[in-house]
Amino acid sequence: MPIRPSQGDPRHDPVMLREVLSALALNAGDTVVDGTLGLSGHARAFAEAISPGGTLLGIDWDQEMLEIGRQRLSEVEDVEKHFCHSDYRQIAEIVRRHKLVPNGILLDLGLNSAQIDDPSRGIAFSKDGPLDMRMDRSRGEPASALLNRLGPTEIENILFKYGDERWGKAIGKKIVEIRKAHPLRTTHDLVEAVLAAVPPGARDKRIHPATRTFQAVRIAVNSELEGIDDTLMEAARCLAPGGTLVVLSYHSGEDRQAKHAFRELADSGGYLDLFKKPLQPTPDEISRNPRSRSAKLRAIRRFLT
Ligand SMILES: C[S@@+](CC[C@H](N)C(=O)[O-])C[C@H]1O[C@@H](n2cnc3c(N)ncnc32)[C@H](O)[C@@H]1O
Incomplete structure (x- = not known):
C-alpha cells in the first residue's frame, strides 16, 4: 500500500530513514513499536513495510505530537494501530499491556522540529x-x-x-x-x-x-538523560526472536548509555550489536536536513533462539 509523503505543516524529515529501515528489516505482518512517534515520519514508512496485516504501536509523551502522529497515520488502513500517551521509559510495561511481541522497536530520542519551532x-x-x-x-x-x-x-x-x-x-x-x-x-x-x-x-x-x-x-x-540505558535493555528483552531495536541519539550522554546497554546485552549472549561504531547521516542528508547532523544510530538484534 503506497503511502503519500506527509503533507502540510508542521514538518519533520525522519532522520536516517533509509538506515533505520534497513536495520529493522520489517516484513508484511510484523509488529513494530515507535517509542517516539512525533510527527510519524518514521512510523509512516514502518506502516508501509508491515502492511498488510501488521501492528503498529506509537508512543509519545507529548499529547500534541501524539495527536498529529495519529492523524497522519489515519489513512493507513490495513495495519492495526495503537497509540499511547506516555514516557517511553514505560515501554516494556506498555508493550506487555498491549500483548505485543515486537519485531522492531525505534527510539528516536530528542525533539522534533515542530516542538523546537x-x-x-x-x-x-x-x-x-x-x-x-x-x-x-x-x-x-x-x-x-x-x-x-x-x-x-x-x-x-x-x-x-x-x-x-x-x-x-x-x-x-x-x-x-x-x-x-x-x-x-x-x-x-x-x-x-x-x-x-x-x-x-x-x-x-x-x-x-x-x-x-x-x-x-x-x-x-525533562530529565531526558535519566534511565535510557535501563529502558533500552528492557525494550530489547521485549523483542521477538530475530527482532531489532534501533536507537537514534543526538547527545553524547544518550549515545554513551546506548553503547553501554548494547554492550551489556551482547555480553549476556542472545543479542548481536549490529554496528561496532554508530552510523551517522551522510553529508547529503546533513545538507538537506541540518538538524540531523548530530544523529548517531545504534541497533541490536535478538538472536533467533
Ligand atoms: C525526534 S522526535 C521523533 C520524530 C519521529 N521519529 C518522526 O519521524 O516524526 C522525538 C519525539 O519523541 C518524543 N519523546 C522524547 N522523549 C520522550 C520520552 N521520554 N517519552 C516519550 N516520548 C518522548 C518527543 O515528544 C518527540 O515527539
Whole structure:
C-alpha cells in the first residue's frame, strides 16, 4: 500500500530513514513499536513495510505530537494501530499491556522540529515565549520555575553536566542576580542573562552564546538523560526472536548509555550489536536536513533462539 509523503505543516524529515529501515528489516505482518512517534515520519514508512496485516504501536509523551502522529497515520488502513500517551521509559510495561511481541522497536530520542519551532514551548532561544521547555505539559516543573528556585551552584552544575557550558558559574550567578529584580518568565529573559554573563570576547563565533544553556536546561526540565540505558535493555528483552531495536541519539550522554546497554546485552549472549561504531547521516542528508547532523544510530538484534 503506497503511502503519500506527509503533507502540510508542521514538518519533520525522519532522520536516517533509509538506515533505520534497513536495520529493522520489517516484513508484511510484523509488529513494530515507535517509542517516539512525533510527527510519524518514521512510523509512516514502518506502516508501509508491515502492511498488510501488521501492528503498529506509537508512543509519545507529548499529547500534541501524539495527536498529529495519529492523524497522519489515519489513512493507513490495513495495519492495526495503537497509540499511547506516555514516557517511553514505560515501554516494556506498555508493550506487555498491549500483548505485543515486537519485531522492531525505534527510539528516536530528542525533539522534533515542530516542538523546537513552537514559541509557546519556550525551547528555542531565537523565539520569544514563556520559559517552559516541558515536553509533557500536563505535568512537571517549567524551566522558569526551576531557574527561579535553584541556587547558583545547582544551575552551574546543570549547565556543565548537560551543556558542557564553561561559563556556567557566571551564568548561574547572573540568573540569581537578575531574578532578585524580577523572576525569569520568558526565553528572552534567559537569553539576556546569558549575554550579560558571557563577555563578548569569550563567545564561540559558531554558535549563539545561549545554545548550550538552552539545551542543558531543557534536558534537566525533562530529565531526558535519566534511565535510557535501563529502558533500552528492557525494550530489547521485549523483542521477538530475530527482532531489532534501533536507537537514534543526538547527545553524547544518550549515545554513551546506548553503547553501554548494547554492550551489556551482547555480553549476556542472545543479542548481536549490529554496528561496532554508530552510523551517522551522510553529508547529503546533513545538507538537506541540518538538524540531523548530530544523529548517531545504534541497533541490536535478538538472536533467533
Ligand atoms: C525526534 S522526535 C521523533 C520524530 C519521529 N521519529 C518522526 O519521524 O516524526 C522525538 C519525539 O519523541 C518524543 N519523546 C522524547 N522523549 C520522550 C520520552 N521520554 N517519552 C516519550 N516520548 C518522548 C518527543 O515528544 C518527540 O515527539
